[in-house]
Amino acid sequence: MQLLTVSPSPHIRSSMSTQKIMGLVILALLPAMISSVIVFGIRALLLIVFCTAVCVLSEFVCQKLMKKETTVQDGSAALTGVLLALNLPATLPLWEAAIGCIFAIAVVKQLFGGLGCNFANPAITGRVFLLLSFAGDMTTWVKPFYYKGLSFGEMLSSNGNNAIDALTSATPLASGDAGLLDLFIGNVGGCIGETSALALLVGGIFLIAMGIISASTPIAYLGSLGVLSLLHTLISGGEMSSVLYTLLSGGVMLGAFFMATDYVTTPITTKGKIIFGIGCGILTFVIREFASMPEGCSFSILLMNLLTPYIDRFTMTKPVGAKVQEKGEN
Amino acid sequence: MNYGKEFMKGLIRENPVFVALLGMCPTLAVTTGAFNGIGMGLSTTFVLICSNLVICLLKKAIPQQVKLPCYIVIIATFVTLIQFLLHGFVPALYTSLGAFLELITVNCIILGRAEMFASKNGVVASVLDGAGMGLGFTLALFLMGSIREIFGSGTWFGISIPVLETHTMSLFVMPAGGFFVLGIVIAIVCKLSKKKPPKKLGCSACPNAAVCSAKCEEAE
Numbered sequence: 001m002q003l004l005t006v007s008p009s010p011h012i013r014s015s016m017s018t019q020k021i022m023g024l025v026i027l028a029l030l031p032a033m034i035s036s037v038i039v040f041g042i043r044a045l046l047l048i049v050f051c052t053a054v055c056v057l058s059e060f061v062c063q064k065l066m067k068k069e070t071t072v073q074d075g076s077a078a079l080t081g082v083l084l085a086l087n088l089p090a091t092l093p094l095w096e097a098a099i100g101c102i103f104a105i106a107v108v109k110q111l112f113g114g115l116g117c118n119f120a121n122p123a124i125t126g127r128v129f130l131l132l133s134f135a136g137d138m139t140t141w142v143k144p145f146y147y148k149g150l151s152f153g154e155m156l157s158s159n160g161n162n163a164i165d166a167l168t169s170a171t172p173l174a175s176g177d178a179g180l181l182d183l184f185i186g187n188v189g190g191c192i193g194e195t196s197a198l199a200l201l202v203g204g205i206f207l208i209a210m211g212i213i214s215a216s217t218p219i220a221y222l223g224s225l226g227v228l229s230l231l232h233t234l235i236s237g238g239e240m241s242s243v244l245y246t247l248l249s250g251g252v253m254l255g256a257f258f259m260a261t262d263y264v265t266t267p268i269t270t271k272g273k274i275i276f277g278i279g280c281g282i283l284t285f286v287i288r289e290f291a292s293m294p295e296g297c298s299f300s301i302l303l304m305n306l307l308t309p310y311i312d313r314f315t316m317t318k319p320v321g322a323k324v325q326e327k328g329e330n
Numbered sequence: 331m332n333y334g335k336e337f338m339k340g341l342i343r344e345n346p347v348f349v350a351l352l353g354m355c356p357t358l359a360v361t362t363g364a365f366n367g368i369g370m371g372l373s374t375t376f377v378l379i380c381s382n383l384v385i386c387l388l389k390k391a392i393p394q395q396v397k398l399p400c401y402i403v404i405i406a407t408f409v410t411l412i413q414f415l416l417h418g419f420v421p422a423l424y425t426s427l428g429a430f431l432e433l434i435t436v437n438c439i440i441l442g443r444a445e446m447f448a449s450k451n452g453v454v455a456s457v458l459d460g461a462g463m464g465l466g467f468t469l470a471l472f473l474m475g476s477i478r479e480i481f482g483s484g485t486w487f488g489i490s491i492p493v494l495e496t497h498t499m500s501l502f503v504m505p506a507g508g509f510f511v512l513g514i515v516i517a518i519v520c521k522l523s524k525k526k527p528p529k530k531l532g533c534s535a536c537p538n539a540a541v542c543s544a545k546c547e548e549a550e
Contacts, residue, residue, distance in 0.1 A: 099499075132506065133499035 018115070021263075022075030024212050028203035029082055029258065035186045035196035040090040041147030044192040048085040050094055054101040055081030062110035076115045080104055083123035083258060086193020087251065087298070088130070090142050100130040120305040121265045124255075124298050131298070141189035180241060183248040194251040204257030213261040216270050220277025221256040221284075222247055228285040251297040252284065259298075265305040272308075272315040279304045336455050340462030346439045347470035347512075348519045353439040356430050357471060358508040364487050367475025368468060369423040373416065373431065375464025377408045378440050382448040382460035389449045401444045402435065409435045439467060470515075477511050478502045 036044040059077035063070045072078075084104055088097055104126030109118045131138045178188045186196025194200075207213045229246040233239070246252075260266060260280055267276050280300045287296020346352045353374075360370045384404050385392075392400045413431055416424040424431065434440065443463055448456040480486055482502030484495035501507045 095497075129501060132504060133501040135500060 031199035035199040036192035051085035052081035200253040218256040224281030337462040340466035361474040364475040367471035371468025379460040386456035
């Protein structure tokens with residue numbers, strides 16, 4: 001006789017688990033990681049491995065100290081580490097990267113209750129923390145393939161040799177002179193993971209195809225940024241290619257596909273996701289064009305993270321058959 | 331009346347910054363350095379002691395209906411006094427504190443102590459209460475200022491610290507860093523005083539419950 005399980009709803013269960021989702025997202029980041037290692041050499045690999053290790057370790061230590069169940073095996077801390085590393089310039093000293101990782105995991109994630117309770121994306125907040133704390137190191141960009149001709153030890157070191165100092169370049173956002181094809185394949189300076197739009201698109205489309213992320217946020221984000229940049233170009237009378245330049249340069253691709261689609265810190269409903277994406281697009285545009293910083297991607301996503309609870313409340317879906325509550329009735 | 335208790339309570343147990351969360355504006359604004367913190371704290375202490383004394387002496391003479399304007403006039407008198415003193419003798423501190431020195435007038439710690447304590451208690455107790463609260467405030471500002479200066483500028487009272495000097499984290503001297511340090515220090519103070527977060531938020535959870543004049547639902 002077959003035993004039947006009697007349980008309350010939901011009855012349809014997905015085989016998807018946190019671990020699987022995090023694994024798939026890390027897999028989707030693989031093209032970006034590979035391109036970062038090709039463009040910035042072994043130093044990029046060192047940063048990625050180091051940040052991942054520090055994040056996992058700090059999550060473990062935090063949960064032990066707080067006497068909570070250890071959940072490092074779900075991969076969320078590892079993903080934070082990878083994302084944060086991809087948002088750092090190649091020559092950032094490791095101790096600074098470690099402070100960013102510890103801040104992201106210990107303060108932003110664990111102090112607020114761990115996975116699912118954090119109010120902002122840990123990787124983004126870690127990056128903003130580093131950017132505000134170490135503005136100089138966080139905006140020192142090396143040219144792509146700077147490592148050619150350096151010895152192995154020089155490749156691993158953050159600074160200390162004048163060869164690197166001589167090779168620093170402005171991020172394409174500030175200089176505005178990179179070729180579109182170079183921006184697309186990643187042959188430009190910048191944070192290690194944000195340079196190659198191609199690799200990020202491959203990863204993003206993979207995630208959408210697998211059903212891990214919905215396409216609405218990236219489309220709303222990139223779309224609104226594109227439209228605003230188009231309007232700006234039309235008004236100021238620049239070249240049309242600058243719209244593509246805006247979309248391909250900086251951290252927008254990385255942000256739109258991997259940061260603005262975080263489950264915990266972005267709205268649940270489709271309408272909310274679109275509002276979130278448009279908000280990010282507008283803020284990124286405003287910061288890039290009118291503020292003193294060349295890049296506004298991380299700040300825009302962080303600001304929209306804070307608005308997420310309100311967006312969720314305004315776009316709450318009505319249960320099927322629910323009665324609309326009259327005003328004054330309660 | 332236990333005078334020692336009146337003095338001691340302001341230092342830690344009812345610390346105006348870390349427990350009562352009063353006077354947040356100067357706490358966040360002037361604590362970019364340890365010296366500024368001490369300067370602001372001691373100026374406030376001076377005003378607090380003097381205003382507590384005078385308000386306590388005049389409590390019978392001040393009509394209930396206009397007590398707040400009267401308090402403000404008394405407090406503003408002493409603020410003007412300390413402002414001239416600092417301008418004359420410590421011009422560097424006067425410049426770096428800027429408008430926040432004048433804003434001591436509307437510092438809620440001073441008005442709070444006048445309303446909650448000095449207008450109800452004896453002269454000695456009021457002075458001791460003012461001194462304790464003022465020194466508690468100074469202690470908090472000094473602690474915040476030290477942390478922010480050490481990590482944010484790599485110095486302490488302007489003396490550079492060997493390793494940190496070249497590894498500064500400018501976030502700490504920014505306003506956001508002020509909030510960050512305040513939160514961390516409050517958490518540590520709560521942990522050290524073994525205070526658990528209240529299960530039910532009510533009048534009993536309020537740090538000012540002991541001296542609060544408003545009737546609360548639990549007391550009824």
